Amino acid sequence: MQNQQRLETDVKLSIRQKIEYAVGDLGYNLIYFWVSSYLLIFYTDVFGISAFAVTTLMLVVRIFDGINDPVIGALADRTKQKTGTYKKWIQWGSFVLGVSTILLFWAHPSWPNALKLVYVYVTYIVVVCSSTATNMPYGVVMGTITTDSYERSKLSRLRFACVFLGNMGVIAAAPLVLQWFEKQSGSTQVSYFGSVALFCIIAVPLLWVTAFRCREVVKIPESQPKVTMKQRIRSFRSRPILIIIIAFLFHGFVYYGRAAIYPFYFLYFCGNASMSVQFGIVMGIANVVGTLIAPSIHKVLRHKGKAMVIEVLLFSVSTLLVYWFPPTTQFAAFYALSFLGGVGMGAYMAMLYSMTPDAIDYSYYESGVSASGFLYAFTSFMCKVGGALAPAIISVTNSALGYVPNAVQNAGVLSGINCMMSIVPGVVALIYALLMFAYPVSDDRYNEIKVELAKRQGVL
Numbered sequence: 185m186q187n188q189q190r191l192e193t194d195v196k197l198s199i200r201q202k203i204e205y206a207v208g209d210l211g212y213n214l215i216y217f218w219v220s221s222y223l224l225i226f227y228t229d230v231f232g233i234s235a236f237a238v239t240t241l242m243l244v245v246r247i248f249d250g251i252n253d254p255v256i257g258a259l260a261d262r263t264k265q266k267t268g269t270y271k272k273w274i275q276w277g278s279f280v281l282g283v284s285t286i287l288l289f290w291a292h293p294s295w296p297n298a299l300k301l302v303y304v305y306v307t308y309i310v311v312v313c314s315s316t317a318t319n320m321p322y323g324v325v326m327g328t329i330t331t332d333s334y335e336r337s338k339l340s341r342l343r344f345a346c347v348f349l350g351n352m353g354v355i356a357a358a359p360l361v362l363q364w365f366e367k368q369s370g371s372t373q374v375s376y377f378g379s380v381a382l383f384c385i386i387a388v389p390l391l392w393v394t395a396f397r398c399r400e401v402v403k404i405p406e407s408q409p410k411v412t413m414k415q416r417i418r419s420f421r422s423r424p425i426l427i428i429i430i431a432f433l434f435h436g437f438v439y440y441g442r443a444a445i446y447p448f449y450f451l452y453f454c455g456n457a458s459m460s461v462q463f464g465i466v467m468g469i470a471n472v473v474g475t476l477i478a479p480s481i482h483k484v485l486r487h488k489g490k491a492m493v494i495e496v497l498l499f500s501v502s503t504l505l506v507y508w509f510p511p512t513t514q515f516a517a518f519y520a521l522s523f524l525g526g527v528g529m530g531a532y533m534a535m536l537y538s539m540t541p542d543a544i545d546y547s548y549y550e551s552g553v554s555a556s557g558f559l560y561a562f563t564s565f566m567c568k569v570g571g572a573l574a575p576a577i578i579s580v581t582n583s584a585l586g587y588v589p590n591a592v593q594n595a596g597v598l599s600g601i602n603c604m605m606s607i608v609p610g611v612v613a614l615i616y617a618l619l620m621f622a623y624p625v626s627d628d629r630y631n632e633i634k635v636e637l638a639k640r641q642g643v644l
Contacts, residue, residue, distance in 0.1 A: 191638050193401050195330040197339060204397040205329065206342040208274065208322050211390030213350030214383050215285050216315060221354060221443040222376075223288070224575050225451075228589050230372055232293040233300055235583040239576045241304060246572035249312045249565060256316050257561025258416060260324070270321035270328065270557065271395045277317030278391035282384035284310040289380040291373040316564055318391065324560045327541025328400040333630050337479040337488075340538035344475040348530060352468025354383070355446065356461045419553040424543040427489075427623050429562050431536060434616035436567035438499075438609045439529070441574025445604045448578070452593045453601045454512055463511075463522065470523040474530020481531065482627075488539045489623025492532055496617035499528030504610030507602060539623070542630050549633045552640075578604050 197205075227233045233241075260273050288307045292300065326339060358379065365375035419425075451457040474495070481491040502525035509517035544559050581604070585596040593601075625633075 194332040206346040208394030210346035211387035214387035217354040253561040253565035257557040260557035273321035275395035281314040282388040344534040348471030355464025419551040432566040436570025440571030444575040470526025471530035474527040478531040478534040486627040492620040495532035500613035507606035
């Protein structure tokens with residue numbers, strides 16, 4: 185191991201500082217996991233929109249999002265505030281995200297189809313734009329509050345513990361909250377609107393904790409001239425950031441694809457929607473365990489890419505095996521495999537997001553262009569592309585196999601749902617693991633780059 189030269193920006197964060205950052209992702213996921221896991225079944229089974237229209241909607245909006253993400257990233261890079269470059273975006277983006285998500289789950293099944301489509305397109309576009317304006321700057325802030333790579337791993341660990349607590353909160357509590365609101369109102373439409381509104385009211389203030397409390401110590405150099413789009417594009421040609429961008433495509437497909445299939449899997453394949461509560465608890469605990477062990481794996485290997493390979497393979501193999509061990513007949517095996525897969529997912533997600541600022545710094549080192557928001561926006565976009573493709577494939581597959589909303593499904597549909605829960609994400613994750621073999625930046629190499637960047641900026 186080479187001697188590491190410590191910089192002023194290698195901040196050792198206190199527990200309080202880590203929590204102030206991490207709770208932002210708890211808030212974000214208490215909102216956005218509703219979109220990831222319930223929007224597809226809400227549109228088809230509650231709003232009354234055809235599966236084909238939903239598939240088209242998700243693909244069209246994601247294409248629009250492909251233009252929107254880099255634009256927002258470039259605008260965020262140019263924001264100059266005394267309190268930091270990115271925090272104002274979190275503050276206002278989260279407010280719009282909360283309001284627009286509530287409107288997204290406001291069903292109008294009696295409206296004519298044309299009006300329904302106009303409404304869902306407008307609300308969904310606002311949600312994805314405000315999601316980018318919130319989550320992209322939030323991710324960049326991790327790289328601005330410390331340049332210590334191992335400290336970033338520990339920060340990412342706590343961040344993703346909060347992510348999974350948010351996800352677990354939605355998976356476990358949503359069925360109960362939906363049932364309570366439906367019992368009180370006698371309406372499925374009102375139950376969705378009320379449940380989502382409740383979660384958003386809780387979540388937005390958590391994001392404001394990050395926006396108002398975190399301190400950015402890494403600044404965009406004042407001497408850097410205005411960066412052209414051509415220069416920004418050149419900045420993501422370095423190998424590490426390209427690998428990270430592609431990795432986010434696979435991650436989005438696996439993570440959001442499984443989130444979208446959960447309601448179908450437990451309601452139709454298992455025949456018991458309430459099973460998602462115990463599943464959510466098991467997965468939440470497993471994910472948190474994964475985030476806790478991720479920095480230790482990194483510390484032993486001193487190479488985040490190698491750590492990722494181990495973690496993604498654990499998720500891939502465990503998830504593949506779930507196909508042959510469904511909870512309806514193999515209860516113990518299903519939950520044992522799900523727990524192992526959840527540990528792998530928790531670990532690899534914590535590692536992936538801690539790798540991102542390292543890869544962005546590497547790009548800055550190679551290109552001489554500071555474009556953190558722009559590059560992070562591309563990782564966000566690719567994650568969303570993967571996240572849009574998976575529900576679209578679920579919707580098309582279900583429709584082709586004869587899916588009928590709110591009815592007993594045929595054997596083909598049930599088999600397809602089981603495959604989307606296990607085989608498909610397992611195989612995609614296997615490809616993902618192979619990609620991470622190519623990640624070239626060891627801890628020692630990153631420390632060399634970090635010192636060189638400090639010298640260029642005149643802080644060393």
